[in-house]
Amino acid sequence: MNPYADIDIEKLTADEAAKEHARLGEEIAGHDRRYYQDDAPTVSDADYDALRRRYEAIEAAFPELRGIDSLSEKVGAAPAAKFAKIRHAVPMLSLGNAFADEEVEEFVARIRRFLGLAADADLVFTAEPKIDGLSCSLRYEKGVLVSAATRGDGFEGEDVTANVRTIADIPERLAGEMIPEVFEVRGEVYMGHADFAALNGRQQEAGKPVFANPRNAAAGSLRQLDPKITASRPLRFFAYAWGEVSPGGLPAASQSGVIEAFARWGLPTNELTVRCHSAAALLAHYRMIGERRAELGYDIDGVVYKVDRLDYQSELGFISRSPRWAIAHKFPAQRAVTQLIGIEIQVGRTGALTPVAKLAPITVGGVVVSNASLHNEDYIAGIGGDGAPIRGTVDGRPIDIRIGDFVTIQRAGDVIPQVVDVVLERRPADAARYVFPHVCPACGSHAVRDEGESVRRCTGGLICPAQAVERIRHFVARDALDIEGLGDENVQMLFEAGLLRTPADIFRLHRRGEEVRKAFLAQREERARLREIETGQARKKVLTEEERQFLGIDKLFASIDERREVPLARFVYGLGIRHVGEVTAKALARTYRSIEALRAALEAAAPAVPGEAWMKLLGLRSVGKIKAEALAEAMDGIDPSGIDLGANAEATLRDVIARARLNAPQRVAVRAAYGTDAEVLAALAEARRQMPGEAFLDLAGVPDVGEVAATSLCEFYAEAHNQSLLDQLLAEIRVTPAEAPAEAPAAASGAVSGKTVVFTGALEKLTRDEAKAMAERLGAKVAGSVSRKTDYVVAGADAGSKLAKARELGVAVLTEDEWLALAGGG
Structure with missing residues (x-):
């Protein structure tokens, strides 16, 4: 707790001022590091500016505190160590603020003085939006971009x-005339609201952290080590200033004139930049x-x-870390405090469960x-991506977010309001901890989180109404059942008409032929109505029989009937089970051959x-897999419910940890x-109970x-409604078995044929793919x-948990040479 934070500066003693100045310096330096290096600010601009103003006011009242290491003389933070450095020929300074x-x-008035x-003398200013992005300097030589620096x-x-070269707004070569030999363009790299929302949507669907x-x-x-990542992000740029310029190279004698030259050269400038002749005009x-x-x-x-006049700018010069001739008039922080009255879960088209704060x-x-957005269940629990x-x-x-809490709301990017903090001192006594649902609110299916992901997803897949349209589109796609006539638009139309809810409904459409015709006709009429609005041409009121045939319904029914027999691999892939792509579906078909064997x-496996x-x-x-298994093994015979919370628990846990090494x-x-010793033991016992079965x-x-x-396959099959879905589908179609693998060659009749082999570690004479192909060729x-059904484990260098598991189960372990000899290739 700082005893001087609330004392008026004029009331501080010299000693108190020195301590407050040092404290503020340390706090501001930390915020600078998080903002400029880590891209993860922890305070609002208004709070940061307040710290800066108090720091500078203390220096004004106590000038002896202002040394060469004063933050008043510095801008931003040192560049991050992971990047090469570029020295600015002309420093990139900051601006003073007005509120x-x-x-x-x-x-x-100060400028005039x-x-x-x-x-009454004419004094012209430019006024431009202060873009909330990342400042960047672009160096052009002979009109060609040669470097860029933060x-x-x-x-x-x-x-x-390399990253800047991927930004479409920034030209590789300047166009036009009067381009100086050397010209450093300065501006702001930013991201638009729509692009930001789309990027966060992709991050969330992929189970990755969202940007604040x-x-x-x-x-x-912009600060990615891999330019390909930068290229995939929708970055923009506004040019508004300059650094080093060849002698005599400025294209105009005014700020506004140089900005107009920027536009002629092909650099993006802000259209809201204007010239003003008075303070009143600036404020307007x-x-x-x-x-x-x-x-x-954009923000x-x-x-x-x-x-505006450059000669005036030169005469005014600089003070501390900012120019006398410019100032930033900041907007008030867009934050407010209100009460969280509930949390609602929305289910996305891919099954992601997203929490939304319901606010007063x-x-x-x-x-x-x-x-407002609550991002995901870890954000509610108060846990970051690194577990901190x-x-x-x-x-x-960790401080969690509870229903009933008073929370700070921020309009992030002016588009997506979000909960950014909890006002802990106002937490009601009855504020309820929020338990994130483990079932989908849309369909009741189990909702799971993959290891390493922050997003929990519904396993309902094809039966979940929130995902139904996307799942049916996948089921009929070219790589799945490939049903011609059921493109994205027609699937959406039939779904909205109530004719499609599950894949099985596709094969029942012919029984509702007249309803299907009406839906297609309504779709055609709507298209014609829209075309009439666009072109002004009247649409036909009556369709001929030939035109009705043109609707393509009979052709659609024929295409559906052609897919009443489908290969097992296509069928499995078409189910749209998470993490089960074409390669996995084909592997399952090769192994189990029939849908009956796969279901068995x-x-x-599901339990x-x-x-x-x-x-x-x-x-x-x-920890990792080896030590997790060692801990589980060390828990053999231990019942945590019978352990005291005192020394007994401590001694037992010490023994478990020692045995697990x-x-x-x-x-x-x-x-x-x-947490506590007893809690650790209980958690380890539960983890052992939940280990995977054979x-x-x-x-x-x-x-x-x-x-x-x-895991995804088992979670899908564990849901009774998914089994019912399979039953309904199999009542309408026949899933054809996969062909039996070709007969193994005669050489396969030896010790290898029919055996189950696991390869682990680094092999020297064969690649992993070569070893696998050899084993399969030999049957x-x-x-x-x-597992206990494994016959041989072939262990190369640095073999890990699989080798340990083989020894534990008594499975035969072979070196690479022993395997080659057994397989007849040694």
Whole structure:
């Protein structure tokens, strides 16, 4: 707790001022590092500016505190170590800030006084939106882009040349005339609202962390080590200033004239940049932009005013880290506090469960907000992507978001309101912890999280109404059942008409022929109506029989009938089960051959799926599969319910950890994840209980399947309504068995034929693919995991958990040479 934070500066003693100055310097430096290097600010612009103003006010009152290391002399933060550095020939400085109309009026008056101008003398300023992005300097030589750098600390920035070349707004070569030999263009890299929303949508659907706001997204995208990632992000650029210029190279004598030259050269400039002749005109433009702020399509946090004449700029010069001739008039922070009255779960088209905050309506930045984003269940629980608390802790536990809490709302990017913090001191006594649902609210199916993902997804797939249209589109697509006439538009139309809800309904459409005709006719009429609006040409009112045939319904029915027999691999792929692509579907077909055998395998494997307790243990940093299995083995015969909370638990856990041979980081990870000794033991016991069973391991061991796809298959099959869906489909169509594999050659009749083989570690004489192909050619089955049904494990260098598992189960372990000799290739 800082005892001087609330004391007026004039009341501070010299000693108190020194301590407050040091504290503020440390806090500001931390915020600079998080903003400029990490692209992860933790305070609002308004809060940061308040810290800066107090810091500078203390220096003004106590000048002796202002040394060469003062933050008043610095801009931003040192560039990150992961990038090469570029030294700015002309420093990239910051701007002073104004927050009130009176400060703007004083800025104009101060300029007049410094220049010795009379009150009625003409003094012109430019006013432009202050883009909330990442400052960047582009160096052109002979009109060709040669390098690009971030602001960094103002004197040295990060070399982002390769990434900048991927931004469509930035020309590789300047066009036009009067281009200086050397010209450094400065501006802002940013991301538009629509592009930001689309990027976050893709991040969320992929189970990746979402960006907090467009500024963070733009900065993080530009500062990627792989330019391909930057190229995939929709970055934009506005040019508004310059750095080094060849002598005599400026194309105009005014700020506005140079910006007009930028536009002629092909650089993007902001159309809201205007010339103003008074403080009143500057403020009027500020208010106009403020009113239009939500409509601009990109983030701004204020308006920048600059003296227009360049000779005046030169005469005014600089003070500290900013020019005398410019100032940023900041907008008020767009935040407000309101109460969280509920959390609603929305289900996306791919099954992602997204929490939405239901709020007591509050005005934020002139817009009434009653809903806001909560991102995902970890965000509600207060846990970041690295497992660390994101809002601090109370009693050692992350600060979560509870129904009834008073929360801080921010209109991130002026588009997607979001909950950014909890007002903990206002938490009601009856505020309820939120338990994220493990079932889909749209269909009641189990909702699961894949290891390493932040998104929980519905397993309902084809029967979930929130996903139905996308799933049916996938089922009829070219690589699945390939039903001609059921394109995206027709699937959507039939769904809206109530004629399609599940894939089985496709094969029943002929029984509702007249309803289907009416739906197609209504679709045709709507198209004609829209065409009439666009062209002004009247549409026909009556269709001839020939025109009715043109609707293509009979052709559609014929196409559907042609797909009443479908190969097993196409059928499995068409079900749209997460992580089951064409390769996995073909592998399942090769292994099980018939739909009946595959269903029997899923029936056995579904109860043996590893549970979340086991997956959590596996996912602990520094632990991994080998040590997780060692901990489970060490728990043999231990019943945590019978252990005291005292020394008994401590001694038991110490013994378990010793038997599992955990190192120090692993011990720390386990204790940090679960809490007290008794809680750790209970969690380990539950993890052991939820270990994968043998039937699951057999399924996961099918080549090209693996544990992730096997889990998805089992979760799909564990739902009774999915089994019912399969029954309905199989009543309408015949799934043709996969062909039996070709007879193994005569050589396969030896020790290898019919055996199950697992390869692990680095082989020296064969690649993994060559070894697998050899085994299959000789009639062996190659599995991906070790179980009691494994006959041989071929272990190369650095073999890990599979080798340990083989020894535990007593499976024969062969060296590569022993395998080659057994296979007849040694």
